Amino acid sequence: xxxxxxxxxxxxxxxxxxxxxxxxxxxxxxxxxxxxxxxxxxxxxxxxxxxxxxxxxxxxxxxxxxxxxxxxxxxxxxxxxxxxxxxxxxxxxxxxxxxxxxxxxxxxxxxxxxxxxxxxxxxxxxxxxxxxxxxxxxxxxxxxxxxxxxxxxxxxxxxxxxxxxxxxxxxxxxxxxxxxxxxxxxxxxxxxxxxxxxxxxxxxxxxxxxxxxxxxxxxxxxxxxxxxxxxxxxxxxxxxxxxxxxxxxxxxxxxxxxxxxxxxxxxxxxxxxxxxxxxxx
Numbered sequence: 001x002x003x004x005x006x007x008x009x010x011x012x013x014x015x016x017x018x019x020x021x022x023x024x025x026x027x028x029x030x031x032x033x034x035x036x037x038x039x040x041x042x043x044x045x046x047x048x049x050x051x052x053x054x055x056x057x058x059x060x061x062x063x064x065x066x067x068x069x070x071x072x073x074x075x076x077x078x079x080x081x082x083x084x085x086x087x088x089x090x091x092x093x094x095x096x097x098x099x100x101x102x103x104x105x106x107x108x109x110x111x112x113x114x115x116x117x118x119x120x121x122x123x124x125x126x127x128x129x130x131x132x133x134x135x136x137x138x139x140x141x142x143x144x145x146x147x148x149x150x151x152x153x154x155x156x157x158x159x160x161x162x163x164x165x166x167x168x169x170x171x172x173x174x175x176x177x178x179x180x181x182x183x184x185x186x187x188x189x190x191x192x193x194x195x196x197x198x199x200x201x202x203x204x205x206x207x208x209x210x211x212x213x214x215x216x217x218x219x220x221x222x223x224x225x226x227x228x229x230x231x232x233x234x235x236x237x238x239x240x241x242x243x244x245x246x247x248x249x250x251x252x253x254x255x256x257x258x259x260x261x262x263x264x265x266x267x268x269x270x271x272x273x274x275x276x277x278x279x280x281x
Contacts, residue, residue, distance in 0.1 A: 175217040186224055193226040194256055195233070196247040200226050208260060210235040220260045 014021060029036060044051065055062065066073060081088060096103060111118060126133060137144060152159065182205065192199050194206070206225035209215030212235040225233070233241050238256065242248055 177217045181219045194223040195229040
């Protein structure tokens with residue numbers, strides 16, 4: 001019998017017994033899982049250079065295959081992940097334990113290099129998944145409390161140092177602000193957030209020039225802001241932060257600047273000479 005005839009017979013046999021062969025193969029793989037793993041691992045170790053070279057020489061073909069079979073690859077990956085959940089978890093856990101410092105450094109560098117991008121993504125995610133987040137927080141209240149408690153304990157020294165620095169900074173600032181000042185400020189801004197314009201009964205005192213950048217506790221440096229805007233701005237300069245926000249309007253921006261300028265006149269030269277107003281425009 002010629003080679004071609006043998007090939008044809010094999011091909012026909014495979015076509016006629018495809019399912020049966022697959023089942024046998026599947027059973028063999030299950031019964032010899034560890035053995036197959038070891039063989040594959042050994043092969044990769046023994047043929048590292050060859051494998052590397054193959055991928056380098058066939059980059060375009062591999063890329064094209066992946067593009068042409070995107071959906072198929074996704075489905076295969078999805079099925080594999082479902083069938084090997086526990087195995088993947090164990091592997092991930094072990095990998096994390098063995099490479100903890102390296103992973104932390106990589107993550108830290110990535111976060112620094114993609115700060116704005118991450119913020120935008122997080123903000124959009126929170127907006128798109130409000131109900132899910134709310135439900136998760138309700139269902140995991142105790143767990144979240146424990147995580148926060150652990151974080152505070154693990155970062156106690158750092159937190160104490162930051163508090164100490166903040167207190168020192170506050171002591172060096174002028175505090176010339178009364179309850180009447182706050183009531184007049186709320187009235188001037190129509191009980192709305194000076195940044196996004198949202199009306200609220202729970203507006204916070206927002207320093208236009210942050211305390212950490214020598215922003216004093218005086219009427220011309222404090223405006224009403226909703227918790228979301230106050231938290232988002234943090235200790236950044238108002239101008240640079242505000243202009244990047246989706247809710248930015250030139251009218252509200254001008255009003256904030258005018259608030260500073262008007263108060264400058266009212267407070268007189270005492271505060272101006274002390275350098276209490278920093279230019280924000």
